[in-house]
Amino acid sequence: MPELPEVEASRLEVDPYFTRYRIDNVEVRRPDLRDRFPTRFRERLLGQTVETFARRAKYLLATLTSDETLVMHFGMSGSFTVSPAGGALEIDKHDHVVFHMSSGVIIAFNDPRRFGLMTLLTPRQLRTHPVLSRLGPEPLSDDFDAPTLARACRGRKAPLKAVLLDQRVVAGLGNIYAAEALHVAGLSPMRAASALATADGEPKEAAFRLVAAVKAVLLRAISFQVTDRDRSTRFRVYDRESLRCLRRGCRGTIARRTQAGRSTFYCPACQR
């Protein structure tokens, strides 16, 4: 479930049960996701109240009364399940951390593949974190605009798809929405990123189109996550190999190829 829209949907769903409640108990059933949990992880959480529950890129950040921040990442297969107070509790074998909140609600972090991450950072560790402190702009914020993207793309020979996946350029896109945004923008995933900028790093028209496409695709995906359940209209190119291109007036067929070890879906007819 986990690119920016899915993480944001998860945050919205869990926030009412997390924020302003105290963590009365934590079951650490497996302290080894992508990294081993920090020392005294459980002890540092016990009795803490969650003050805010925010998202940065694909990370979820719960700030605690102690000023420490609980950082969570879903990896490829992470998710939360919320069990109402007093309800029967079923523990899945991939529920690695289970939070018992002061309301009686139980929130479980589930992650079969264990590419996810959970850690607890002091304010200083949060500020200087080697990954978090280097994340690029939030794609839905005004900080992500064509000039910013063009500067990041200047002189880069890497294909556009790879640059959209680089979390230091823009933070939160993954394999699906990078492909979707490139289709909306009518840009080939194989195109060199440098094509978005002039020699001095000024944005070309394609940079404006791509920025707008990224925002549109993510906004649509978030609203889709929150409301829609119809899976048929979910993606324009992702997982649609050999199917007709959905762009109005385009008669192309969606192709698939491997880029940097991952599947890229695109329309060779309308993405240039």
Added chain:
DNA sequence: ATTGAGACCTGTCGGC
């Protein structure tokens, strides 16, 4: 400094 390949771990799906 950039870039691509491989690794991490488990589950699912299609083909034989």
Added chain:
DNA sequence: TGCCGACAGGTCTCAA
């Protein structure tokens, strides 16, 4: 039904 390979929405490390 059972086995096997291919593949999966992310990131990190390493070598070129």
